[in-house]
Amino acid sequence: MELTLDILSFVLMTTGGAFVLIGGIGALRLPNVYTRLHAASLTDTMASILIIAGIMLQAGFSLAAIKLLAILIFLLLTGPTASYAIANAALLSGLDPQCDGSTVGAADGDDESGEELRS
Amino acid sequence: MIEVVFGVFLLTLLVITAVAVVRTENLFVAVMLMSIFSLLMAANFFILDAADVALTEAAIGAGITTVIFLGALALTAQREKRSPNGRFATLGVISVLAALMIWATFDKPRLGDPDAPVHQHVAPWYLEQTPELMGIPNVVTAVLGSFRGYDTLGEVFVVFAACIGVLFVLSAGQGLDRGLFAPDPESEGLRHHLIPKVVGRLLVPFIVLFGLYVQFHGEYGPGGGFQAGAIIATGVILYALLEGEASALNALPRSVLLGMVVGGALLYTGVGVAGMLLGGNFLDYSVLMSDPVIGQQVGIVLIEAGVGITVCGSLLSIFHAFAAREAR
Amino acid sequence: MELLGYFNYWVFAIVFAIGLYAVIAKLNLIKKLLGLAIFQSAVFLMYITMDKVEGGTAPIIQKGIEGQLYSNPLPQVLILTAIVVGVSMTAMGLAIVVRIKEAYGTIEEDEILDSDHTA
Amino acid sequence: MSLSAQLPALQIVVPLLTAPLVVLLKPRGTAWAATTAASAMAFAIALAIAAGVLSGETYNYAMGSWPAPYGIALGIDAFGSLILLLVTGASTLALLGCRRSLDADIEQQRQPLFYAAWLLALAGLSGIAASADAFNIFVFMEISSLAGYIIVAGGPDRRALPAVFKYLIMGTIGATFYLIGVGLIYMMTGTLNLADMEARLGDVTNLDPVLVAAGFITIGLALKAAIFPLHVWLPNAYTYAPHAVTAFLAACGTKVALYVLLRFDFFVFQGNLAEHDIQFSLFLLPLALLGILIASSVALFETNLKRLLAFSSVAQVGYIMLGASLVTVTGLTAGILHMFNHALAKGGLFLAVAGLALAARGLELRQLGGIARQMPWTFGAFVIAALSLIGIPGTAGFVSKWYLIQATLDHGALGIVAVLVIIAGSLLAVAYVWRIVEAASFGEAAAQPDTGAISPSREAPTVLLAITWLVALLNVYFGVRPEAPVELSRMAAEILLAHLL
Incomplete structure (x- = not known):
């Protein structure tokens, strides 16, 4: 039982770590603010869920686990809000969400969200 | 051991952030980096077993200071004008100063050394007497x-x-x-x-x-x-x-x-x-x-x-x- | 390993030097204040480094645990004080910078000096 | 606890407790009245302490009743009580005299804030003088500097702002250097109490960090004390501050930093670092001599009255350091006595300037033409204080310079050079004072077509005039009967040197 929990928690934390890494690479490599934000918000959500879940398994049923849960809820609330605020600020300061053709996929997704924000 | 490695990692990031704060010409970016600097500093304090200080640095250094800086930036300027080059004299003097301080460290007690003078005098008294004299657990308070x-x-x-x-x-x-x-x-x-x-x-x-x-x-x-x-x-x-x-x-x-x-x-x-x-x-x-x-x-x-x-x-x-x- | 025990002090010296350089060499007043904040933070690091004891924990005394080592509370108290002093100085400095901007229209030291000499 | 045992704490608590209350006093004049009352009370306490010290008492006080190295101790000896007298006296006289002048500089709604800051500066400076704990000195240094920036920023000229900014940057660097030095010593000894530090430093084997600490503390405090060549913040800060603030800070601001420097050095380092006295002299003596010569020469060519006097202050700090760097009883007595006498002279001069400024168009020397004829009484007091600054026999300034010359003559060839520098400095002082007198008495009765009707006599307000004359006469009084300050200074010097054995 101990062992299974340990393995499970390590798997969760490692995957979470991988998401942080991917998010970091994305934030460095993607072409503009909106796409980078998209990558960075990955760390806010997926990574933090996985890592905190992993630590909660380590903590077991204790006060620490409840505190971790509170932290997780807090992060899940604030992270996306912060991303929204940054994207909105970028839009207001006149950064065009349109991209040139070389990065079609990322640009398309962001274009839509940009339209939503405007309306 | 793992703590030391993590500490070294965080401290290296700290130095990099500090250099970035000084080098960037966009003041807004500099202020945000400063906030990151404070947060890294807070993490360091936590590793060094100073929970109270870490909490303070995170709340005041990374939080409030940044807000005040941003408030001032909105009233002044967003960008720094390019400073003239040729500040090598300053750089030289300061490098000498830093080298001198690094030299002086070799006689200091090592990090975490339990025999260091700071752990022999005054502080043990606080740790011993606080439960008796005040009956509260947090000695810092x-x-x-x-x-x-x-x-x-x-x-x-x-x-x-x-x-x-x-x-x-x-x-x-x-x-x-x-x-x-x-x-x-x-x-x-x-x-x-x-x-x-x-x-x-x-x-x-x-x-x-x-x-x-x-x-x-x-x-x-x-x-x-x-x-x-x-x-x-x-x-x-x-x-x-x-x-x-x-x-x-x-x-x-x-x-x-x-x-x-x-x-x-x-x-x-x-x-x-x-x-x-x-x-x-x-x-x-x-x-x-x-x-x-x-x-x-x-x-x-x-x-x-x-x-x-x-x-x-x-x-x-x-x-x-x-x-x-x-x-x- | 022995040398890594001094790493914190080296970082203190380096960050200290970086901050002091910014204060002296930069002409922008806000940059000077940022340098001052870095410079002060370096000192905090030096003090907190002192308080660490190997195998110790934060100085919150747990009942029933004998022989627990605690880190030194005194430098922590001093630095709590110093952090608040730091933010006070920063706030005061920024208030003056705002007024300088209003009176001179610039926050670059050389331009301020010029405008006083020509006036 | 008897009242007299509580005096050291009350010295600080009275202004500290009044400061928040003053913020709330909106009606016209009440903030000033409360501030003056608190300041006068602090002065009375300082007088009581000085009287006690002269009769052989020393004041020790344990904050929170915790014994010394664990809690924070206050300790007031002869040196401390002299500084307390200077601080509280300067504050009280400047407040009493300069109400009109401050009303002219600072709008009514902002006055409560200004006076609260003034009280904090007073409390901070007294706190430094009374404290016997290295870190506590830092905290109160920051209170006094922060409050100092505020009251200097009250100056009406826009150039006050860059001056304050520079003051803030330099002051913070100085305080942080001091903090680093204290940290290094704490690291090697584990204590923050000055007396405890001294005792425990003797057991420290690796002295390199202590040496670095000595360097940091000396440089940091030298910045605060405006020792040449670290004085660059001082001239502009003094020039553009409100006149009352200049009178207050010029009389005691830098002296307090000097006091900490001397105390730290003699209490903590001199007895424990081999040959520290020689290094101390080697480092400070040339700076003191250069400071006297260069700052006086700059003053000679300065055209703004307040800037001129500010540079003269830098030179006077040189005299004080010269006395201290000799590391003898007579030298230190002379240095400490000069702190007191210079405070009297400079305080009097800046009070007179506050009076002159109410009538003159500006404080450039050429704008002062004929002012001596318009305000003969104010200018008379100015001249007496200036004579004391130069060191004319019969004034207080002469006494300390006389002691200083005696002390330097004990040092052979080097002493001769130092005496020559002192004489040269005094001659330069004669020259720059003469420039002021010349401009004021014989200068073109500055044509003032813009103001039109000028009454032939426009003296400063009576209260200010009375206070200025009081200080001017004190200069004469302590020139003729210098026993009390000399005695205090000698006691202070002996206390400092007792740690050298």
Whole structure:
């Protein structure tokens, strides 16, 4: 039982770590603010869920686990809000969400969200 | 071992961030990097077993300082003009200074050395005597509130001075009642943005609640007046950002804030004077109650409240002084 | 390993030097204040480094645990004070910078000096 | 606890407790009245302490009743009580005299904030003088500097702002250097109490960090004390501050930093670092001599009255350091006595300047033409204080310079050079004072067509005039009967040197 929990928690934390890494690479490599934000918000959500879940398994049923849960809820609330605020600020300061053709996929997704924000 | 490696990693990041703050010409970026710098510093403090300091640095260094810097940036300039090159003389002198300091480190006690002089004298006494004399677990709070309460009193007055200083300097030429004191009624904050509004409204009460927890749990865990004051101030600042300056000032008018600053400082000094009147020395809490241990606890709770009130009031007054001023 | 025990002090010296350089060499007043904040933070690091004891924990005394080592509370108290002093100085400095901007229209030191000399 | 045992704490608590209350006093004049009352009370306490010290008492006080190395101790000896007298006296006289002048400089609504800051500066400076704890000195240094920035920023000229900014940057660097030095010593000894530090430093084997600490503390405090060449913040800060603030800070601001420097050095380092006295002299003596010569020469060519006097202050700090760097009883006595006498002279001069400024168009020397004829009484007091600054026999300035020359003559060839520098400095002082007198008495009765009708006599307000004359006459009084300050200075010097054995 101990062992299974340990393995499970390590798997969760490692995957979470991988998401942080991917998010970091994305934030460095993607072409503009909106796409980078998209990558960075990955760390806010997926990574933090996985890592905190992993630590909660380590903590077991204790006060620490409840505190971790509170932290997780807090992060899940604030992270996306912060991303929204940054994207909105970028839009207001006149950064065009349109991209040139070389990065079609990322640009398309962001274009839509940009339209939503405007309306 | 793993702690040391992690520490080295964080410290290296710290140096890189510091260099980036100095090198970037965009002041906005520099301020945000400074916030990251403070956060890294707080993480370092935590690794070094200084939970109270880490909490303070995160709340004040990374939080409030950044807000004040941003408030000032909005009134001044976003970019730095290119500094002239050829500052090699300065660089040289400072490098020599740094080398000298690194040289001096080799005779210092190593990190974590239990035989270091700092762990032999004074500090063990605090650790031994605090449970007996005060009956509270957090030794940092005991030292802060009672053993070195006079320093903390001084610190409260530093914050007080900063508050009246900012109000004094920024009220020049405008008069206290006009200009500085009248926020732009048009400023509506983020009221029309649904997501921040909903999330923010949800969070503000919890932030204030957490601040109160930190305030009153300071005897048992990390925390105390400074941290609590800063956290509650952040909550109110968030409210001001969401609902606009005007409604934040309606909720907590400037006169109330000034009253908090004055009242907290007076409460602290008053507790000290009470000790004097009851036959002890200044800031001697043992005489406040018949049982000296209870007296110490009451004294610490009171002065921590004074600290929290003053810090919260000062930081908010400073924030409003910057935020309500119009760029000219 | 022995040398890594001094790493914190080296970082202190380096960050200290970086901050001091910014204060002296930069002409922008806000940059000077940022340098000052870095410079002060370096000192905090030095003090907190002192308080660490190997195998110790934060100085919050847990009942019933004998022989627990605690880190030194005194430097922590001093630095709590110093952090608040730091933010007070920063706030005061920024207030003056705002007024300088209003009076001179610039926050670059050389331009301020020029405008006083020509006036 | 008797009242007299509580005096050291009351010295600081009275202004500290009044400061928040003053913020709330909106009606016209009440803030000033409360501030003056608190300041006068502090002065009375300082007088009581000085009287006690002269009769052989020393004041020790344990904050919170915690014993010394664990809690914070206050300790006031002869040196401390002299500084307390200077601080509280300067503050009280400047407040009493300069109400009109301050009303002219600072708008009514901002006055409560200004006076609260003034009280904090007073409390901070007294707190430094009374404290016996290295870190506590830092905290109160920050209170006094922060409050100092505020009151200097009250100056009406826009050039006050860059001056304050520079003052803030330099002051913070100085304080942080001091903090680093204290940290290094704490690291090697584990204590913050000055006396305890001294005792425990003797057991420290690796002295390199202590050496670095000595360097940092000396440089940091030298910045605060405006020792040449670290004085660059001082001239502009003094020039553009409100006149009352200049009178207050010029009389005691830098002296307090000097006091900490001397105390730290003699209490903590001199007895424990081999040959520290020689290094101390080697480092400070040339700077002191250069400071006297260069700052006086700059003053000679300065055209703004307040700037001129500010540079003269830098030179006077040189005299004080010269006395201290000799590391003898007579030298230190002379240095400490000069702190007191210079405070009297400079305080008097700046009070007179405050009076002159109410009538003159500006403080450039050419704008002062004929002012001596318009305000003969104010200018008379100015001249007496200036004579004391130069060191004319019969004034206080002469006494300390006489002691200084005696002390330097004990040092052979080097002493001759130092005496020559002192004489040269005094001659330069004669020259720059003469420039002021010349401009004021014989200068073109500055044509003032813009103001039109000028009454032939426009003296400063009576209260200010009375205070200025009081200080001017004190200069004469302590020149003729210097026993009390000399005695205090000698006691202070002996206390400092007792740690050398």
